[in-house]
Amino acid sequence: MRGQGAEPLLCWGGDWDLPSVHTESLIVLAYAKFAGAKLTVKPVDWTWRTITAVIPQLNYECSSVTEPTQILNFLRKNRFNADYELSAKQGADTMAYIALLEEKLQPALLHTFWVDAENYSSLTKPWFAAHSPFPLGFFVPGRLAGAALSRILLTKAEAPLHSITEVEGKIYSDAKECLNLLSHRLGTSLYFFGNAPTSLDAFVFGYLAPLHKASLPSGQLQQHLKQLHNLCHFCSTILQNYFTEAGRPHSNQDAVDANLQKLTQLVNKESNLIEKMDDNLRSSPQHRLNRAHRPAPKPSFQTAGRNSTPA
Amino acid sequence: MSLAAEAFVSQIAGKVPFIHVGNQVVSELGPIVQFTKAKGHSLSDGLDDVQRAEMKAYMELVNNMLLTAELYIQWCDDTTASEITRQRYSSPYSWPLNHILAYQKQWEVRRKMNAIGWAGKGLEQVYEDVSQCCQALSQRLGTQPFFFNKQPTELDALVFGHLFTILTTRLTTDELSERIKSCSNLLSFCRRIEQTYFEEDKDKGRL
Numbered sequence: 001m002r003g004q005g006a007e008p009l010l011c012w013g014g015d016w017d018l019p020s021v022h023t024e025s026l027i028v029l030a031y032a033k034f035a036g037a038k039l040t041v042k043p044v045d046w047t048w049r050t051i052t053a054v055i056p057q058l059n060y061e062c063s064s065v066t067e068p069t070q071i072l073n074f075l076r077k078n079r080f081n082a083d084y085e086l087s088a089k090q091g092a093d094t095m096a097y098i099a100l101l102e103e104k105l106q107p108a109l110l111h112t113f114w115v116d117a118e119n120y121s122s123l124t125k126p127w128f129a130a131h132s133p134f135p136l137g138f139f140v141p142g143r144l145a146g147a148a149l150s151r152i153l154l155t156k157a158e159a160p161l162h163s164i165t166e167v168e169g170k171i172y173s174d175a176k177e178c179l180n181l182l183s184h185r186l187g188t189s190l191y192f193f194g195n196a197p198t199s200l201d202a203f204v205f206g207y208l209a210p211l212h213k214a215s216l217p218s219g220q221l222q223q224h225l226k227q228l229h230n231l232c233h234f235c236s237t238i239l240q241n242y243f244t245e246a247g248r249p250h251s252n253q254d255a256v257d258a259n260l261q262k263l264t265q266l267v268n269k270e271s272n273l274i275e276k277m278d279d280n281l282r283s284s285p286q287h288r289l290n291r292a293h294r295p296a297p298k299p300s301f302q303t304a305g306r307n308s309t310p311a
Numbered sequence: 312m313s314l315a316a317e318a319f320v321s322q323i324a325g326k327v328p329f330i331h332v333g334n335q336v337v338s339e340l341g342p343i344v345q346f347t348k349a350k351g352h353s354l355s356d357g358l359d360d361v362q363r364a365e366m367k368a369y370m371e372l373v374n375n376m377l378l379t380a381e382l383y384i385q386w387c388d389d390t391t392a393s394e395i396t397r398q399r400y401s402s403p404y405s406w407p408l409n410h411i412l413a414y415q416k417q418w419e420v421r422r423k424m425n426a427i428g429w430a431g432k433g434l435e436q437v438y439e440d441v442s443q444c445c446q447a448l449s450q451r452l453g454t455q456p457f458f459f460n461k462q463p464t465e466l467d468a469l470v471f472g473h474l475f476t477i478l479t480t481r482l483t484t485d486e487l488s489e490r491i492k493s494c495s496n497l498l499s500f501c502r503r504i505e506q507t508y509f510e511e512d513k514d515k516g517r518l
Contacts, residue, residue, distance in 0.1 A: 067428065092447035096368035099375040104367075147426075154426040181364035 010057040013043035013131060016213040019243050021127065023109065025056045027068040027206030033242040034197045035080035045131040050140050068206070069098075072199055083198045090193055094200045097185070097192075100178060101207055107152045108175030108221055109211060114148035115164060118218040176224050183228040190237065197238065209235050344465055362459060366466045369451060369458070373466075376444035377473045379429060380437050380487075386420040388434055390483050442490045449494040456503065463504075470497075471504045 009032070011025030019041075020026050032039045039058070044050050054066045058074065065074045076083070083091065113124045120141075128144065129137035149164065157167045182204060191197045192204065208225065212235045216222050225231060330343055358366060385396040400416060401409030424430045429437075448470060457463045458470070474497060478488050492498055 088450045089453075092450040093365065093368070095443070095447045096365070096372040096451075099372035100368040103371040103375055151426045154423045177367075181360075181367055184360040185364045187361070 007039055007058055007060045008042045009039040010042050010044050010049060010053055010055055010059070012055060013045040015127065016210070016215070017239065018209055018213055021210055021214070022055065023106075023206045023210060024068050025206075026209055027202050028056045028058070028071050030197075030205045030238065030242065031068075031072050031075065031082060031199055031202035032080070034199075034202060035075060035082040037075050037078075037080035046133050048133065048136065050128075050132040051136050051143070068203070072202075082196075082202070085196065086193055086198060094198065097182075097200055098203050100181070101203055103155075104174045104178035105207055107156050107171040109207060110148040110152055111164075111168065111171060112211070112216065112219065112221050113214075114145045115152065116218055119216050120145060122217050123214060172221060175221055179221075179225055179228055179231065183231050186230050186234060188230065191234075201234075201238070204231075205235060205238050209239070357462060358459060358464070366459065366464055369448070369466050370469055372444060372447065373469050373473060376440055377477075379424075379427070380441045380444075381473070381477065382420050383424060383429055383432070383437050384434070384482065384487065386417050387424055387430070388483075392417060394483060395481075438486055438490060441487060442493075445491055445494045445497060449497050452496050452500060454496065456500075467500075467504065471501060474501050475505065 009025075009028060011029065012020050012022035014020050018026065019029050020043075029039075029041065031037075044053060044055060049055075056066065056068065056071065058065045058071045060074075065071050075081075083094065086094070112119060114120055125141040125145075128141040132140040152167070152171065153164060156171055157164070186192060189195075191201045193200065208231060211219075211222055211225055212232055214222075330346075335346075384391055386392050397413040397417065401413040404412060421430070432440075452458055455461075458466045474491055477491055478498075478501065
């Protein structure tokens with residue numbers, strides 16, 4: 001991978017204004033944008049890979065890398081390093097905060113999307129079933145839900161002694177606390193470490209964006225997130241800067257359109273002024289006497305108007 | 312408390328460590344910290360919000376990396392599990408309970424490792440992860456006496472607990488303790504806490 005050939009990345013497809021609805025895929029996509037790595041995004045939707053592949057998966061040469069941490073390490077080794085500017089202490093902080101996300105936030109996110117009956121039946125299951133080929137749509141959501149539930153139980157409950165209901169309260173209160181901690185840490189900055197996004201920003205974005213954007217019928221965690229305005233703004237900023245219409249060109253186009261609009265308005269103003277002056281001129285007594293000198297002023301005003309706008 | 316009685320209580324409470332206060336039994340670090348806080352003793356009151364966020368994050372890092380690595384090495388590495396761990400775990404019980412409980416625990420731990428994706432990791436990778444974690448902690452500690460300035464906090468207690476256990480437990484190889492010893496400030500941190508807080512108690516004859 002010498003950066004030229006865009007390596008294919010298998011991930012789940014996008015919806016809800018997001019490039020992908022799947023947290024781990026989002027993490028990798030965001031990091032690739034931050035580090036400037038060109039990846040060919042291959043959504044696994046409607047293919048048999050929905051059940052055969054471990055997602056996300058980066059294929060290079062003859063082998064593949066899975067799991068966000070491994071993929072990010074791989075990209076870093078190939079010199080796509082968004083953490084280059086970080087000090088050693090900031091690198092340590094990154095590890096710590098990622099651990100916080102995995103331990104405190106992830107169980108509640110898994111519960112919100114895959115275990116909560118209302119959300120699962122009205123949002124998650126239909127989405128994943130619709131994005132899997134027939135007949136996999138009957139198996140894929142169930143399999144993912146089962147994996148999510150067992151992960152929660154094995155890490156947060158003393159399975160098989162406890163059931164999910166006994167740990168629900170705890171995992172949600174942990175998650176809300178985690179969101180508060182993230183909000184405190186972010187403060188009023190644009191990103192977690194200064195003005196350029198790093199791998200921590202990719203992880204936080206991957207975890208928060210689906211929670212922020214999905215239309216969940218039963219979303220106590222989502223309500224909590226919406227109260228933390230700096231985190232919501234963080235997600236929107238990243239989406240706007242890195243993910244609208246393949247990133248930057250769209251914002252350039254916006255700027256061009258805005259300039260064109262301004263130009264048109266000025267030209268209109270100028271031409272209104274000119275007409276007024278023309279009327280004044282026609283109605284003035286001196287003009288009636290000097291009709292021959294009329295056409296001269298117009299072209300120079302118009303060209304002057306055009307030249308003055310680009311500043 | 313005799314070893315058997317402790318093991319019995321830990322079965323009820325679910326986990327060690329636990330404290331027994333009056334009628335209540337509180338187990339695990341998190342609840343114990345909250346319990347003592349409710350009684351008016353808290354170590355992290357002096358921290359501001361950002362520092363508290365950092366402290367919680369580093370505590371999770373320790374739980375995520377060190378604790379999981381300890382479990383992995385004890386239970387998923389066949390040599391260690393068969394020679395040391397199973398025997399130690401089952402020592403308070405008589406036959407056949409000792410075998411059953413030991414294998415049940417091993418099965419549980421292996422299921423957990425599967426669920427979080429550590430099953431595919433080799434021992435070398437686990438040692439590498441522990442090294443990275445220690446380096447992160449070492450960076451954070453720097454040259455300070457404790458992780459947050461001059462006062463110890465819950466994070467110091469947690470880190471001390473894990474590192475001291477790793478350094479003093481005999482396993483089949485010394486690889487893990489060597490990795491920790493390579494971070495000299497962590498080693499001196501452990502020694503300092505042991506001397507300051509535990510040697511006094513030894514003098515008083517409690518430990």
